[in-house]
Amino acid sequence: xxxxxxxxxxxxxxxxxxxxxxxxxxxxxxxxxxxxxxxxxxxxxxxxxxxxxxxxxxxxxxxxxxxxxxxxxxxxxxxxxxxxxxxxxxxxxxxxxxxxxxxxxxxxxxxxxxxxxxxxxxxxxxxxxxxxxxxxxxxxxxxxxxxxxxxxxxxxxxxxxxxxxxxxxxxxxxxxxxxxxxxxxxxxxxxxxxxxxxxxxxxxxxxxxxxxxxxxxxxxxxxxxxxxxxxxxxxxxxxxxxxxxxxxxxxxxxxxxxxxxxxxxxxxxxxxxxxxxxxxxxxxxxxxxxxxxxxxxxxxxxxxxxxxxxxxxxxxxx
Numbered sequence: 001x002x003x004x005x006x007x008x009x010x011x012x013x014x015x016x017x018x019x020x021x022x023x024x025x026x027x028x029x030x031x032x033x034x035x036x037x038x039x040x041x042x043x044x045x046x047x048x049x050x051x052x053x054x055x056x057x058x059x060x061x062x063x064x065x066x067x068x069x070x071x072x073x074x075x076x077x078x079x080x081x082x083x084x085x086x087x088x089x090x091x092x093x094x095x096x097x098x099x100x101x102x103x104x105x106x107x108x109x110x111x112x113x114x115x116x117x118x119x120x121x122x123x124x125x126x127x128x129x130x131x132x133x134x135x136x137x138x139x140x141x142x143x144x145x146x147x148x149x150x151x152x153x154x155x156x157x158x159x160x161x162x163x164x165x166x167x168x169x170x171x172x173x174x175x176x177x178x179x180x181x182x183x184x185x186x187x188x189x190x191x192x193x194x195x196x197x198x199x200x201x202x203x204x205x206x207x208x209x210x211x212x213x214x215x216x217x218x219x220x221x222x223x224x225x226x227x228x229x230x231x232x233x234x235x236x237x238x239x240x241x242x243x244x245x246x247x248x249x250x251x252x253x254x255x256x257x258x259x260x261x262x263x264x265x266x267x268x269x270x271x272x273x274x275x276x277x278x279x280x281x282x283x284x285x286x287x288x289x290x291x292x293x294x295x296x297x298x299x300x301x302x303x304x305x306x307x308x309x310x311x312x313x314x315x316x317x318x
Contacts, residue, residue, distance in 0.1 A: 003141040003164050016137030016144075023133030024053060027126015034122050034219065038297070045119060048108045052101035052123070059100025060092035061085070067093065067271055094134070095275060098127065115296070117225030124218065124231045128211035131235075135204030143168030146248045147198025149183065150265030155196025160187060169193040177257060177267070178248055198246035198265050207238045222295040229290065233283035240276035 006013040028049050035045045101123070109116040138144035142158070142165030149155075158165045170184040170191040183195035211234060218227035249270040251257060256268040 014137070015140035016134065019133035019137040019140075020130055021133075023129035023131070024126060027123070027129045030125045030129075031122040035119075038118070038122075040118060040122075041114075044108070044112065044114075045122065048105060048119060049123075049126075051108075052104045055100040055104050056097040057092070057100070059103075060094065060097035063093035063096025063099070094131065095272070115224055117228055118296070121219060121224060121227040124215045124227045125212060127231065128208055128215055130208075131211065132205055132208035135201050135208060138201040138204065142166075145201050145204065145243075146180075147200035147203075147246050148248050148259040148265035148267060149180065149195045149261065149263075150198050150246070150259065151196075151262045152198075152264055154198070155265070156199035156202075157196045158193065160190070160192050163190070166190070166192050175250060177251065177259075180248075195261060197248070200243050200247045203243045203246070204239075207235070207242060210238065211235060222297040223290050223293060224296040225286070225290045229283045229286045232279055233287065236276040236279040236283065240273050240280075244270050244272045244276070 003014050003016065004012050005015045005018045028046070031049065032042055032046060035042050102120070105116065105120055105123070108114070109119060135145070142162050146165075146169065147156070160166070166184070169180040170193055172181045173179040180193055180195065180197075184191045184193050186192070187194075211231060214234065215227060215231065218230045221227065245268065246265055247267075247270065249267070249272070251267055251269060252271060253269045253274060256266065259265045259267065
């Protein structure tokens with residue numbers, strides 16, 4: 001498990017970036033194909049995707065910085081600015097990326113008077129593929145999205161060769177609830193974190209796979225927006241329940257914590273838990289609302305063989 005995919009001199013390419021890029025490329029291919037089948041504007045959709053990626057990265061980094069400000073506080077100016085924009089050092093928020101992408105989608109659909117949900121639905125597979133790639137990249141990085149120490153049989157003992165993981169975990173963390181250095185011991189002249197932890201990175205991969213498969217069933221719906229809100233509902237449920245509950249994250253609302261060699265390795269509530277609760281409620285309400293709306297797409301083949309490729313004229317607003 002090595003975070004570096006390719007190194008040429010001092011220039012390195014990380015597995016994390018490569019795998020997320022592959023997920024996005026696959027998602028764009030699927031989305032473009034479906035846009036053509038549904039008679040949507042393919043060129044405009046591709047423009048949307050480009051800017052959604054750009055502003056998604058901005059949003060992902062911005063939310064991470066705001067929710068992890070302790071990592072940046074105290075850094076002198078202007079070095080702090082370099083640290084904030086340094087994506088190569090790691091640290092992005094999936095929720096922030098989704099918010100950034102949605103804002104771009106809102107802009108385009110308002111500017112060109114398009115149905116927001118028709119295009120939003122097509123982005124769902126790409127987001128799911130990106131989650132898979134990102135979590136596999138987290139496994140290669142080692143120190144990202146680590147799980148809590150657990151005595152359950154599913155606990156994973158990271159191999160001694162996973163140096164990125166052990167080097168990161170054997171540094172003392174000022175937050176005692178997240179300090180794994182107490183479980184480190186010297187083996188073969190190197191510090192090794194010997195305690196089993198929840199393999200939360202793999203949990204995230206499984207969540208991405210579930211969402212990828214489910215997306216193709218959701219997209220069969222003839223109601224625009226069904227896939228979009230189903231994704232938000234089930235991503236929030238699965239992320240909060242299967243991954244976040246066992247992940248080594250700070251607990252701003254410390255309701256329950258039980259971790260260790262004789263414990264299940266559970267922590268409630270993290271920031272993601274707190275964000276997921278309103279998202280689940282809103283998603284359910286929106287799905288109920290969409291279910292009662294008339295169908296927006298015909299049954300059978302969705303569109304004619306030809307589809308528009310030129311951009312519509314932007315709506316001029318006073």
